[in-house]
Amino acid sequence: MIPEPVRALLFYLCAGLALAGGCWVAFARNIVHSAFALLATFAGVAGLYAFLSADFLAVVQLMIYVGGVLVLILFALMLTSRIEEARVSNPTIGLVPGAVVLIAVSALLVYACVKEFGGTTDLPPGEPTTAGIGDALLSRYVLPFEVISVLLLAVLLGAVTIAGGRLRKPAPGGKPGKERP
Amino acid sequence: MTDTPAGRDPTAQAPLCPTGGDSAPLVVTTRIDDLVNWSRENSIWYLLFATACCGIELMQTGGPRTDLDRFGAVFRSSPRQSDLLIVAGTITYKMADRVRLIYAQMAEPRYVMAMGSCANCGGLFQQSYSVVPGVDAIVPVDIYLPGCPPRPEALNEAILRVQDLMKSEHWASRRQGRGNP
């Protein structure tokens, strides 16, 4: 439906956005800039999902990663002290092991790409995937789905317990109040 | 801090052009300057800098009885977005730095109005050891409004006077700015 040249242009735009964002995350001196550059990566990846006709995944990528994870990271960063000092917040450590891991992983990825997707394949037709995902989650994969939800519930309860234990301790004066740890 | 009006600017004393009284309908001529001046004078966002009793009068001028919003004059609480700084009240030496700071923070076509006797020349507290004898000693003032405190209608008239001042000058020359004191 979208003509081919525009498609190609958009693809390279999305891929470039994801790549450039990733590089920016890795190389930015200011760690807040790194966090904001994650936005570009997430948006680029969402665009790539949309290209693969995974519309539900693309939107969920934006909603969960941008609306949830990224905001959480930003909150955590902004509540940290001395965040603006690059020496403290974003030091360069482990150059050599990092380079080794980088080379190993990229070699693996390139190998996998060449071996598995040697040529170009036609993109799958743009079918809505939401209903299929819903059906799969509630029929074939219902057990993993439920296990994950139980896990998340446990995490929630744990967080409430850890955070609430400090708040509920009664102050020496009598009525319960907030107490600094 | 000098006690002479050193920061005063000659353009502030330029003669006001006549308003035309009865026969001044709204005419948008083709000249860009006129359009620009028209938009500026009908959208005076003022910054409340209320330190004393004039501040009460200033706040109530925006109220129902003398509605300044009729002329498009509304208050903004951020100096970056406001066009007119209304200094309403006694300025002590301690406060003078803040007045200068706020003036320095305003974006360029900016105007200052000294409202009431204290802002004009120190007023009742002129002989006090702690009071700035007139706000024109620290920032360039465009309009002086006498009164102790002035009536809301008087403030309204002073706003119209600022409109006349805007109408009479060239936008670009004003935009270049007069520098910070």
Add this chain to the structure above:
Amino acid sequence: MNIIQHVANLLIRSVFHADPASWPWTWLVQAVVIGIAAFLAFAFVAIFAGPVSWIERRIAGRIQSRIGPNRVGPQGVLQWLADGVKCWLKEDLVPAAADRPLFLAAPYLVFTGMFGAFVVLPFGAQVVAADLNVGILYLLAITSLVVVGLLMAGWGSNSKWALFGGVRSAAQLVSYEVPSAFSLLCVVLLAGTLSTQGIVAAQGGWPWDWFIFRNPFMFAAFFLYFTAAIAEGNRTPFDLPEAESEIVAGYNIEYSGMRFLFFLFAEWANIWIMAAISAFAFLGGWQIPGIAPEQIAATKGWEFVGWQALSWTIFLVKATFLVFVVIQIRWTLPRLRVDQLMITCWKYLVPLSMLMVLGVLVLLALVPEGGGADTILRGAMVGLGLAVVLVSALRVRRTFRVDREHYREMEGRDLWYPPYRLP
């Protein structure tokens, strides 16, 4: 086939006399048409933001017993133009201590998030930029860009007030997304689709076909969604991020000139978007009473255009009415405290919206659509809606009359100042 392809094909046939299917430059014409449509949407946001800001100031004036802007143009209708030109030409300040790239990028990111939501809004029977089959989810997702933009503005300004505003706004948006998503889930359950046009198509033109009057849970879900949407749009009583009395002007405190205008545009676009979502998800959208969408699609020529225009008008009227309600709420309710804001969300709206989802599910299972019970339920809900309107009209009249008696007493006295006016 959507309307953009339709227009592009029409252009190619009539101007270039070529067959769109085989002509090599079809994509170029389509791209141009898409660009023009995007520009029109942009213009719509800008043009809409202007007069509505004037309307808001006039309404605020009347509510506060004053007049509001009335000097610029007839009755002040050009006020927004003056404000816009002035802001545009004002000096564009970047604070010396600001984080420059973030500071410069933030307004555009906020605006992009708002602007992107217009893609899936169903304006008319065939007028929608892209009828995505994940439309509602897309709306929820694209507005999360706004959160990041506000955080960016708050951090980039390097001002404590801006940072407070940004963080408050982000916390608020993230929290209130939960009840609004749950309320929209009720709609999705009834419609059986995530597509915005599909949701409109699942409703009808008459009020008893709207989702809001389908059952009591949907009726409550509408108000829950509306509350959450006001909070997401940072409007009073939830305008903590811009609270003048606490954090001077919030996240936009350091912005001047054109960049500040972008924040204003985003705010107005946001109001419009939430009103439009409420209108199409709960109030039947563009559906024309008595005419099925298939009948509209079957017409040709001017008749088609006429029906389209009518559907568009219906949608705009509904959405504008909701915008008016938002404005009135702004000048009615005082601002909440931060803890009250969070309590409202997590202790009240979230459990209640979950309850609504549950209730809608149960009713969906118990009451078959089109049956007798369904008809009775719808009739009762429409009656309830009418009763609310009637009662509020009576209350308005009573308030008006009580004060009029009071003013009548005042009028006879000899006052030095012109006394109160008779209402």
Add this chain to the structure above:
Amino acid sequence: MVPAVPPPVRPNPVRAYFGNIRRAVSSTFEGMTVTMSWLFRRPSTIQYPDRTEKPVREMLPETYRGLLEVDLSRCTACLLCAKTCPLGCISIETCKHPDGAREFQTFDIDNGLCMFCGLCAEACNFDALAHTREFEASVSSAEQLTVRFVDRPGRLVAKAKDLPPRRPRGSILAALIPGFGRRRRRAAPPEPPASPAPAPAAGAEGPENPEGTA
């Protein structure tokens, strides 16, 4: 006697929860009806410069103290006003002629400093110095804040035994303050008082035509 503090009532949490919801709904509804009813009333704004039913100065209270004004033809230069002024905003200087008559050098009132307390007007024995009902005196330079009432050299100080009648209040200021009274009503509903100052009374001296009001 301090009243006994009743023991704190612990409300039923469930009732409190639903009571909160009910109160939120009902108070919002109530507030909306009130604001809605205001949409149908006439605003109480006095549209000050040009669209008022009558000039604002005519709506002011009887005791309103506006800008100060001195009628030099009645002033005996007794300096009572200048001595009474707590701020010293009135400055009067006279000099003596060889023929015995006294002549005004200056009679300045600093509007910027004046706090409109009215002590000077009360001290004046000859009703020369008085408050007007004018308030529109914003100027664009600090020098213009001072009103200089001596309009020409050789203005003689009046003798207390033969004083001319007081000129109407506001007519002198109108000639002295630049742009005074520019804000006039655009549409004049019933009565036509175009000039804020009535014509000067007969017998008054000085260049006091209300030219400045036009």
